[in-house]
Amino acid sequence: MGNDRVLCLTIYKSEAGARLLRERYLEALRAWPGAREEVRVPTPEGETFVVVAGPAGAPPLVLLHGSGSNAAEWAPRIPALTGRFRVHAVDIIGEPGLSAETRPPLGSDRYARWLDAVLDHFGVPRAAFLTSSFGGWVALDYATRRPERVAALALRCPIGLGPMKKGFVVKAVLLSLLGEKGRRKSVAGTIGEPETSPIVEHQLLVSAHYRYRTGPFPVFGDAALSRLTMPVYAVAGADDAMVDSATTKRRLEAAGAVVDFMPGTGHYIPGSRDLEFLTDAAANGDFTA
Template sequence: MTIYKSEAGAALLRERYLDTLQSWPVPHDEVRVPTSEGETFVLVSGPAEAPALVLLHGSGSNSSEWTARIPALAGRFRVYAVDIIGEPGLSAEARPPLDGDRYARWLDAVLDHFGVGRAGFLASSFGGWVALDFAIRRPGRVAALALRCPVGLGPMKKGFVVKAVLLGLLGEKGRRKAVAGAVGEPESSPVVAQQLLVAANYRYRTGPFPVFGDEVLGRLTMPVYAVAGADDAMVDSVTTKRRLEAAGAVVDLLPGTGHYLPGDADLDFLTRSAANGDFTT
């Protein structure tokens, strides 16, 4: 089954994304990488000799998520913004099972294509799950791990789903309110408008994300920093913080903040990690 609700919806989301790429704020290359899961779209920016940094966006998104941040990131790193497969970007629609190593093998192929043996990772939400899975399975390839509201650590909040369903019964106004509550943004926010457009045309992944056990989290050998919203309506951020700190990570919990996070404290962490030699192969 296609990940889109209609061909017209797929075309609309693709057109919006391509429009965004026209105004990508730094010089870049658009590369289509062949993998066993299908073609993968990657935006490459920043100096070729700089430390490698991989960006992984959240669910229902694509690399346009990083538009506002790319000037600062590309000023310090060779940035590979990857459209995750099975999401509404320009990569293949494939959705391998989450309980195997196929996402890790997919990222192996992406890194190998660019000759990158080791990289830092900056990832949000579902992208955080993908990055964590890769770091656990391929610790030697991950120099530093910066996570923003990652899933797969704290349980998803069931009350959010019930509330979203009930609000959805109220039509457009209810759906807007549900999305605003989910991301923790005002109903007038462009972030809310974009997520409403995606939800109208895209089929989100169903079923819970696998939760990483304490034993596998203990395999994280690289520096790890995470930031999460204390008022996240979807994910139990307190549990996320507790479990990551037990694994040796540094975690900031932002008060009055939901799933959509402001700020760039992770850039300081990644810059320090690079200066400390963590990116060296």
């Protein structure tokens, strides 16, 4: 187990930065709406932190956050989600949460085996997934490898379906040369939010102390997408500065998914029909193995 693990000991830029982000996360967890369980799950990739909430007998729903984030990303939506589902908000490994700092190769099956261990720990043979950005890539990878374990897939601004836009990287580098003002403008433009947005403030804090993944994310081929036998819903912003959303829409629709393409919206998407979609999937019996 230990020898083949890819462990990144430097996902944080400093130990002080790691402590700061951890403290902020713990503050967010203390403000979590409603009752919750905090579970540390042993997996082949190291310990994984999961926040569990909602009625024990409700259909299981796994939440996978975006890059540079953690389970606290979902806190505003928890009251609505736990009204209908047993929620498992997972801190993805290698991200600034409380899970192990392991980052397996994206082209391997190790993320799928990691999620197998998480679901098995909770005795969940089959679950729906609600995801954001990089979490969508992780869920798509799992759904194409383990379609029998995915009841429904709701993707918010997913990556891995079309090429990442190269222009935003160049622009981000140039803006970073302008100091704090440039970095703020870069983050705001990347996620499609005003510079004064609390979301921009949070992302500036994270980027100051956390090392994001580098390199391209693997793009799923048509053969892989043909294995998405479960109901799939996605929402993508037409003005996404990072992702080629038009290609995302075209390829997912070709695979049978329902896609909402939102004009005037960037990578951050404030609302969508994902809860309605997941509720319908549960009512239609899609959670039954």
